Amino acid sequence: MPLTSIELTPRIGSEIKLGKADLLTGQYAPNIRALLVERGAIVLRGAHLSDQELRDVARTLGDLRLGAVKRGADGATLHEGEEGVLKVSLDEKVNPDYARFLFGNHLWHMDGTYEETPPFASLFMPYRLSREGGDTMFASNYxxxxxxxxxxxxxLENLTVVHTMEAALFPAKRNCSLEEFAxxxxxxxxxxxxxxxxxxxRKSLVLSTSAAYVEGMxxxxSHDLLQRLMVHATQDKxxxxxxxxxxxxxxxxxTGVMHRAMPFEENSVREFHRCTLNGEEAITGADQPVAEPV
Ligand SMILES: [Fe+2]
Structure with missing residues (x-):
């Protein structure tokens, strides 16, 4: 049976129609991967996956990233990344290690731009929704x-960009303390x-709020170029x-899509669970420096 899908916009996003049992068998995994790379983002309504099922689906699609295993004082509390499930929440009680960095999720970004080989893909499901707002947006860098x-x-072929944590986070928290910035x-x-x-x-822009400056420019x-490209890449189309x-x-x-969380109410219970698939190729530019056109 072919995978049934509908395009959500002309340039990015498809919704697939698949029952949970079929999703879990992995028989559609090659089709889902191909569609994912072609369309940048895929959604499935009504999946209602448990954490374990999320892991199982992730493993059909790639190499599940396993976070550090940590236990709370009671010996049983699951923390960020345990067994590959990251709890995405701004509440430090939910995610003690990472909540203080996650406010940067409100700005357009790719994950893992500090790594040589950024993650291939992420699977994301709501655990608790915010009362208002909290949509997720995706933008095609392809x-x-x-x-x-x-x-x-x-x-652009000849350019190299430096990505930094402070470039990613400072625009989202301009009133940070000096200690935080450090x-x-x-x-x-x-x-x-x-x-x-x-x-x-295919080719794509490696664009993210973490892009601090263009080397040698x-x-x-450099500032104007990166700003202009970000405005270009995040147009509605x-x-x-x-x-x-x-x-x-x-x-x-x-690898070819930025994402961001839209604003939601303060002190929200919003919590998502995410599995990340390890990257399969380092970011590679042109083989040879590209000559200026004559
Ligand atoms: Fe992210």
Whole structure:
């Protein structure tokens, strides 16, 4: 049986129609992976997966990232990343290790830009929804690249961008303390080509709020370029906005898609559970430096 899907927008996002039992067998995994790379984001309504089922589905699609196993004082409390399920919450009681970084989720970003090989994909499901707001948005860095004029594509090929934690977080918390800023700065930076030449043959922009500056470019020019590309890449025509319902499952291709959480009420109980699939290819630019067009 072919996988049934409908396009949610012309350039990004498809909804698949699949029963939970069929999803769990893994028989559709190759189709789902192919659709994921083609469409950037996939949603399935009414999946109602448990944590274990989320892990099981993730394992049909790739190499599940296992977080550090930690136990609370009672010996049984599950913390972030245990057995591959990350609890995404701004409540430090829910996620003691990572909640203090997750406010950055409100800005457009790719996950793992500090790694040589960022995660391939994430699976995301609501555990507790916010009272209001809290949609998740996805933006296609493939489509944004494809639509650039040829001379600009050519110019971007030679550029390398430095990604930093403080670039990712400071715009989301400009009233941070000096101590907080110092913690962000203590994380290693990572340089990546601005244009990713995927093994699939596709290309995408490696764009994220973590993009601090273009190596070797004047600071003002670098700032303007990265800002302009971010505005370009997040136009409505490249984005899909998902309004969550209980039981939903969303999967996105983190290598070619940015995501963000839209605002929700303060002190919200909002909690999502996420499985991450390890990356399968490092970010690779053009094989050779690309000559300027004559
Ligand atoms: Fe994220």
């Amino acid at each position: 489509a944004a690249y494809d639509d650039l004029p040829d001379d600009e594509k050519h110019r 913690v962000w700065q203590s994380y290693p930076n990572r340089s990546h080509p601005l244009v990713w030449h995927h093994k699939s043959g 004047h600071a003002a020019e 490249y984005t899909y906005r998902h309004k969550w319902q209980p039981g939903d499952l969303a999967i996105w291709d983190n």
